Amino acid sequence: MSALDVDRLIDDPDTHVIVCCGSGGVGKTTTAAAIAVRAAERGRKTVVLTIDPARRLAQSLGLRSLGNTPKQVDVDGFEPAGELSAMMLDMRRTFDDMVLAHAGEERAKEVLANPFYKTISTSFSGTQEYMAMEKLGQLAAEGRWDLIVVDTPPSRSALDFLDAPQRMSSALDGRMIKLLTGPARAGGWGVRKVVGAGFMLFARAVSTIVGGQLLADASAFVQAFDGMFGGFRERARRTYELLRSGGTAFLVIAAPEPDALREASYFVERLSAESMPLAGLVVNRTHPVLAALSGPSALAAADRLEKSGDAPLAAAVLRLHADRVAVAQRERRLVARFTKAHPGVSVVRVPAMPSDVHDLAGLRGIGEKLSGA
């Protein structure tokens, strides 16, 4: 197993995009912010795109509210050699902007007012992922920064954001809605022959369940959307190509827990299947042992001290050390299982901070650990 060298990655002028991905709750946003701060301080013109950051983390970057455009980070004590801008994704506005950019004024108005659009743009699972990718595409196209660090949405699965554009495409694709609203008319392409009366029944059932109004809205939406659709798909394809290019590096983030590492494994396999460039695995919140004393010796000594009752502090110190040795062993085992399955993936461990990180100093501290300092 090789060590992941984050400094080499961020110092390389050919690295233009760093995507931090992983399952929920592993510290993706914090890692993305720490990398961005470090890159800026090492001279890169950096922008970080965060998704739903914790309030105090957002404040540490000077972000107070959702803003759909990057703002230069201006906090006391931060004078980077390069520069740093930050933004939080506003998914509804990103979607609105996309519609406005692709449709004529008339048509855009029609789409934005459609009730079905409201559903799709706020509660369709996958919209957030899709919009994160869309925003990444926009930031890259702007060309104002030479390094974009992206956090990914807190999905159920780390893979969701790769699949989101595709899912969105099939949802907005006109074929199915045409079938549902008028299966008789759409019968031309032979579907009816295949499923026959079953489909008619199905269409009627769907209409009974979701209601005629919703189907009518959806149908109107898809029609209005039709003209823009090619543009959407084209953009999604370009972003996908950007992700596959040599200037992009994926960092898979995990915590030393079986679920998070399993998810990291899936992700590593998927990236390789899609020929996407993986830079390495970041294992957050590890508990390295800080003193060379084995667990059993510490426990035996603690037993002796407790029997005599002389040195309660030393006994407590020995017990908490033994706990830590056990935790560290478990974490090592879990990471070893991952590296055995993926021997080519470089790994960096970031020790747990005793308390939550929510200021610049904390982010710098994480940046140092990421670079192995």
Place this chain on the structure above:
Amino acid sequence: MTTPGVGWTEHIARARLHVVTGKGGTGKTTVAGALALALATGGRRVLLVEVEGRQGIAQLFDTQPLPYAELRIASAPGGGEVRALHVDAEAALLEYFSMFYNLGFAGRTLRRMGAIEFATTLAPGLRDVLLTGKVKECVGRTDSAQRAGRYYYDAVVLDAPPTGRIVKFLDVTRAMVDLAKVGPIKGQSEGVVRLLHSGDTAVHLVTVLEEMPIRETIDAVGELDGAELRPGAVIVNRVRPPRLPARSVTSAADGRVDASRVRAGLAAAGLDLAPDDLEGLVAETVEHAIRVQAERSAREQLAELDLPTVELPESTDGVDIAALYEFAEALIDQGVR
């Protein structure tokens, strides 16, 4: 365990549907599994349900991925059993259709065409209505043949979406706004609403003693109250024993650990450590103290919620099936029944 919780109240014990939520990473699925085992102990039949397509239950019990069927996955002490069901919205929709419409063999073709997924995409609320609808069917099912008039399952444990999405998921009334105002699904969803808002349902919140999970727990309780859903117990997971004498915690957290006293104590136990290692032990002690202090304030915040609380210990070796049975026992010791 410095503040033993109120434990499992009579109120919660009456519930037949136990919804388990929590922030991602707090061990929600593990707790749901342990709770199912605890409730099954003593000869009862419990169904453990998952709805997010993660196959977390199969991984927890170390079995093959679950199909859309109720399968026995574990036996509980005293002759009880836990069955598991992985509800998938598309399968639930097909099942639902077949109750009211005869789709014949078209179902599979429709699925392959993406028609089923499309229908659930069309109205995101439909997904949740279907998932909770299936759960309701399991809770309300009676088995007239063998145990006349009794419920088929003594309890149902739902490994639910995380705290950030739980109220939206359970608020079927709101989801129905998307859907038809008439027809069979309307009637079915009214039944779901009645169940979820009744004393038969308790929504348990899993947390660990850290700042963010505690905050999310508090927020979720507020949202549940707002939606008139009943919070059950707070289940504090991965509780680690405090090792330092209580009076030393504050000073140690400030970095004040008397290294010479530690060294003298170690010497008395026959340990002679290098200066670096002694320094390392002191650093570990400071980190431990900071964590214990954070856990204290987390407990104080939790106490303000005034909800029944039970605790599960950290399992340093990780969670395997043996650990699940231990957790179930710990829950029973704290009154789970």
